[in-house]
Structures are given as structure tokens and as C-alpha cells.
Amino acid sequence: MRANHLNEHTAIISARREALCDTLARIIGRSDRFVWEIGSGHGHFLTAYAAAHPDETCVGIDIASERVARADLKRRRSKLEHLHFVRADAEDFLASMPQNARFTSIFILFPDPWPKRRHHKNRIMKHQFLAGVAARSAKGAQLFFRTDHEPYLRDAASVLRENADWIQEETATLPFEEPTVFQKRAARYFTLVAIRR
Numbered sequence: 001m002r003a004n005h006l007n008e009h010t011a012i013i014s015a016r017r018e019a020l021c022d023t024l025a026r027i028i029g030r031s032d033r034f035v036w037e038i039g040s041g042h043g044h045f046l047t048a049y050a051a052a053h054p055d056e057t058c059v060g061i062d063i064a065s066e067r068v069a070r071a072d073l074k075r076r077r078s079k080l081e082h083l084h085f086v087r088a089d090a091e092d093f094l095a096s097m098p099q100n101a102r103f104t105s106i107f108i109l110f111p112d113p114w115p116k117r118r119h120h121k122n123r124i125m126k127h128q129f130l131a132g133v134a135a136r137s138a139k140g141a142q143l144f145f146r147t148d149h150e151p152y153l154r155d156a157a158s159v160l161r162e163n164a165d166w167i168q169e170e171t172a173t174l175p176f177e178e179p180t181v182f183q184k185r186a187a188r189y190f191t192l193v194a195i196r197r
């Protein structure tokens, strides 16, 4: 990237993060603990989860605006004030969330598997990302990962095993079930659970 393009790119990212900071301060500024879903898609899981957990602030993010719009429609219909859907990239979210806020649970359900080897770098389950999530997680926070792509399951399990911040659990079930769009399409799927040390 040429220097002026790089400056432009950096400026775009900081403007985006600044706007996200304001949105998140407004939404979750007063709750210091919350549940986070990354890639919340059409919002099926988190809307049902929030309805069943009225005392937990729930925030779902997705980079696809039309998916966030559909999820937000569900939120408005459900009238759940502790539920929020935000258009955001997961790394921008980590960089923009309020300083005192910590995750109690993190759900990553059917993330894009990026099956080609040369695209593995795009997978969300990476060391650096998990370290960033750990830094913003309360002690004992639970991370739930589910995929229908078996090679991604193996890769995610090995990344978690090698990461000192997370202890992988033997029992790999979600504490709450509501099938997502991708889960309904999957012939079978696999779940990993890890606890923040």
C-alpha cells in the first residue's frame, strides 16, 4: 500500500472506531458485564437468548448491514431493551468498547470457515484475536464456538489449546439452544467451550 493510501486507510479505520465508541458508550455504557455474539446474522440466537435472560445485557455484531437490519427488526418486535445489534467488525468492536466493560459469555456460531488454506488467515479463531477477547473477558467468562466445518473445528481447538488465557472444557454444549439460519442448514455441527482463566 502506498503511503498516502495507508494514511487514508488508517484515517478511515479511526473514524469508524470513533463512531463505534460513541454508539457503544450509549448502548452499553452503564453495564460493565455483557454477552457478546460475533457474526449474529439474522439475530435468531441472541434474540431468543435475551428473552430467556432478562438480566443480561446482550450485544450482537455483524459486518453485513442487511443482516443487522433484520436482526434489529426482531429486537424491536421483541421489545427487549437489554438486547442490541450493531453493525461492526469484531476487531473494531474490541478496540472501541467501553474501558470498564467485560464479556461474561462470547458466542461464535457458524463463523465463515474460509476453507481454502490461503484464506485461513481470515478465520476469526486466531491467537491474536483470542488474546484480545481474553483481555476484555471477566474471569470465568465462557467462550462458545460452533461450526459445521470439521477442519475449522480442529484448527479452532488447537488454537484454544495453545492459548494460555483459555481452558478448553470437556463438555461442549451451549447453555441455551436456538437454531441459527446456518445451523438449520447444517447436516451436523460441532461445539467447543472454553473458560477464561
Ligand SMILES: C[S@@+](CC[C@H](N)C(=O)[O-])C[C@H]1O[C@@H](n2cnc3c(N)ncnc32)[C@H](O)[C@@H]1O
Pocket: 038, 039, 040, 041, 042, 061, 062, 063, 064, 067, 088, 089, 090, 091, 109, 110, 111, 112, 180, 181, 182, 183
Ligand atoms: C456463516 S454466517 C453465520 C451467521 C449466524 N451466526 C448463523 O449461524 O446463522 C457468518 C456471519 O459472520 C459475519 N462476520 C464475518 N466476519 C465478521 C467480523 N469480522 N465481525 C463481525 N461479523 C462478521 C458475516 O457477515 C456473517 O453474517
